[in-house]
Every structure is written in C-alpha cells, then in structure tokens.
Amino acid sequence: MDVHVRDLRYFVAVAEELSFTRAAGRLFIAQPSLSKQIRRLETSLRIPLFERDxxxxxxxxAGAALLPQAQRIIRQWEDAQSELAEVAAARRTTLTVGFHTRIGRGLIPNVTAKMAKSLPGWTLLFRQIAWSDPTVGLADGEVDVAVAWLPVPAGFARKVVATEDRWVALPSGHRLAARETVALDELAEEPFIALPRSAGPLREFWLGNDRRAAPARVVAEAETAEESLEAAGSGLGVVLLSAGNAQIYQRDDIVCRRVTGLPPGELAVVWRAGDERRAVQVFVEACERCLCAG
Incomplete structure (x- = not known):
C-alpha cells in the first residue's frame, strides 16, 4: 500500500512530540484516530516505528531512520504545493474563500468592492467547508484564504477581525426561551449538538467546555451550522453560536439568547503561512478594514 503525505505528517508529529496526546492536539485530531493511523502505517511498512508503554x-x-526522510518528503511536498499555487495564481484571477458558517456582517459586498478597486478583474469565490475540516479547506488547497472562528490549527497565519459574544440557540418552547440572557451554569445539564470530533479544539470551544466544571453532554454531531440548528429546532439539543450568527441564522423554531460566563469568540481571516500573494494580502486588509471598523 502506498504511504500518503498525511501518514507521514502523523508519524512526524508523534516522533517529534514523543506523545500521542500532544501530537493529536497539534494535528487537531482525536488521539484514538491518530493511534489507529500510526498502527496502519506500521502495518503497511511491516515494521514497528514506536515502542509504547x-x-x-x-x-x-526503524522510526529513527524514517524520521529525517519523512521530514524531507513533507518539506518537498510543501515546496511543490507552493510552486503549483504560484503557477495557478499566475493563470487565474479568482480568490477562493472558505468559511464554516455564513459570513454576513456586510463583509462580502464591502470586501468585493474593495478588491475590485485594488485588483481589477479579480473575483471572489466563496466555498462552505464542513466543520470536520478545522483548517477550513486551507490544508488541502481547496481554498486560498478563509474567514473562520478561532482556534485553527497551528501553522496558519491569522488576523482577528471581530470578537462576538457566544449565544445559545434553544428550541422555541424551551424553558429558558423567555429569558433575556442565560448563564452557562444553567446549561450544565442540557443536551448539546456538537461539531465533529475531528474539529478538535474548535469543537470544545463551541461546547463551552473551556469554562465548564464538567464537559457538555453531547447527544449528536453536525457537519454544518445548518445541520446543528435544524437539530436544535427539532428539540434534540441546544447549540452555541456567535452573536452575529444568531442574527444571520434566524428561524421560527429556535430562539437565541446571550450566554453569560463565557468569553467571546474571535472571527479571523486565516491563510497559509508564507503565502504572500498580493491578492491574499488585499483580501486580509479589506476584511480588517470592513469588520474592525464596524
């Protein structure tokens, strides 16, 4: 079986950290999934790479022999991707923007107008990426830049352009629906709709686990904001979301209330570190002016 660059990334992370727990956090994947991938790599190579207790x-x-070679292959692949991106950029005038949740906030028309002035002839293509990809399409080159909620994996450049309180979406008949605000402690026993486990720290953030005495009780997972709110509207559970998205995703079957006891979320423009193309920088600056000024 051929070994993929992703397999080598997993191996290098564990080899450099010498800890499956730290490596899983660095890669934004669940530790059992990482352990399974490493075992699969060892099986395909027919030799153990790690000694574990x-x-x-x-x-x-064998692992020590493979490490420098794997690091070299990863660097070569990243260099190749960068060169291909430059070639592709020279042949096209479209900047693809990834997002997990609807952007709203007047950003798209304002940024489009600013891009038209600075880069005539360029167009913006917006692409929604499932929550299961915490890099919002940047890791595999599906998008050039993303508008995303932090945290995002290490290795990407980011510029925070807005901070918004965290709110909760409740079924319209919920016992807390009549309240103007809801304390986090009042949600302790509520069933929650979560992001997929592969979303890593982003999943934990939107469960509010960063400020809970005990982790949220998860009853279902959703790949998109639309799926999570559909589940909330059906009464399956509740969902945390940003203040801006509470306005964007208004529905008759849910009510949204500000949650006290939680720090705000940070909305950022994210791009691949080292990508210094002018189109990327113009987009970042346009987002910063539009949202920070607002």
Whole structure:
C-alpha cells in the first residue's frame, strides 16, 4: 500500500512530540484516530516505528531512520504545493474563500468592492467547508484564504477581525426561551449538538467546555451550522453560536439568547503561512478594514 503525505505528517508529529496526546492536539485530531493511523502505517511498512508503554513513547531504530526522510518528503511536498499555487495564481484571477458558517456582517459586498478597486478583474469565490475540516479547506488547497472562528490549527497565519459574544440557540418552547440572557451554569445539564470530533479544539470551544466544571453532554454531531440548528429546532439539543450568527441564522423554531460566563469568540481571516500573494494580502486588509471598523 502506498504511504500518503498525511501518514507521514502523523508519524512526524508523534516522533517529534514523543506523545500521542500532544501530537493529536497539534494535528487537531482525536488521539484514538491518530493511534489507529500510526498502527496502519506500521502495518503497511511491516515494521514497528514506536515502542509504547502506558507512560512513554520512543522511536524504534526503524522510526529513527524514517524520521529525517519523512521530514524531507513533507518539506518537498510543501515546496511543490507552493510552486503549483504560484503557477495557478499566475493563470487565474479568482480568490477562493472558505468559511464554516455564513459570513454576513456586510463583509462580502464591502470586501468585493474593495478588491475590485485594488485588483481589477479579480473575483471572489466563496466555498462552505464542513466543520470536520478545522483548517477550513486551507490544508488541502481547496481554498486560498478563509474567514473562520478561532482556534485553527497551528501553522496558519491569522488576523482577528471581530470578537462576538457566544449565544445559545434553544428550541422555541424551551424553558429558558423567555429569558433575556442565560448563564452557562444553567446549561450544565442540557443536551448539546456538537461539531465533529475531528474539529478538535474548535469543537470544545463551541461546547463551552473551556469554562465548564464538567464537559457538555453531547447527544449528536453536525457537519454544518445548518445541520446543528435544524437539530436544535427539532428539540434534540441546544447549540452555541456567535452573536452575529444568531442574527444571520434566524428561524421560527429556535430562539437565541446571550450566554453569560463565557468569553467571546474571535472571527479571523486565516491563510497559509508564507503565502504572500498580493491578492491574499488585499483580501486580509479589506476584511480588517470592513469588520474592525464596524
């Protein structure tokens, strides 16, 4: 079986961290999934790469031999991707923008207008990416830049352009629906709709687990904001969302209330570190002017 660059990234992360837990956090994937991928890689190579016990992880001789080669292959692939991006950019005048939730906030028309002045002939193409990809399409080159809620994986440049309180979407008949605000403690026993586990820290943030005494009780997962609000409207559970998205996603079957006891979310423009194309920088600056000024 051929080994993919992703497999090598997983191997290098564990080899450099010498911890499956830290490597999983660095990669924004669940630890059991990472362990499974490493076992699959070892099976395909027909040799163990790590020595494991309950407390330590160490490279085998084979793992130590593979590490510098894997690092080199990853660097070469990243260089190739960068060169291909430059070639593609020279042949097209479209900037693809990724997002998890609807952008709204007047951003698209304002940024489009500013881009038209600075880069005549360029167009913006917006593409929604499932929550299961915490890089919002940047890692695999599906998009050039993204408008995303933090946190995002390490290795990407970002510029925070807005901060918004976290709200909760409740079924319209919920016991807390008549309240103007809801304390986080009042949601302790509520069933929650969560982002997929592959969303990593972003899932934890939108469950409010960063400020809970105990983790949220998850009853279902959703790939998109639309799916999560559909589940909330049906009475399956409740969902945290930003103040701006509470306005954008208004529905008759849900009510949204500000949650106290939680720090705000940060909306950022995110792009691949080292991507210095003028179109990317113009987009970042336009977003900053539009949202920060608002």
């Amino acid at each position: 309950h407390r330590t992880v160490a490279l085998t001789a």
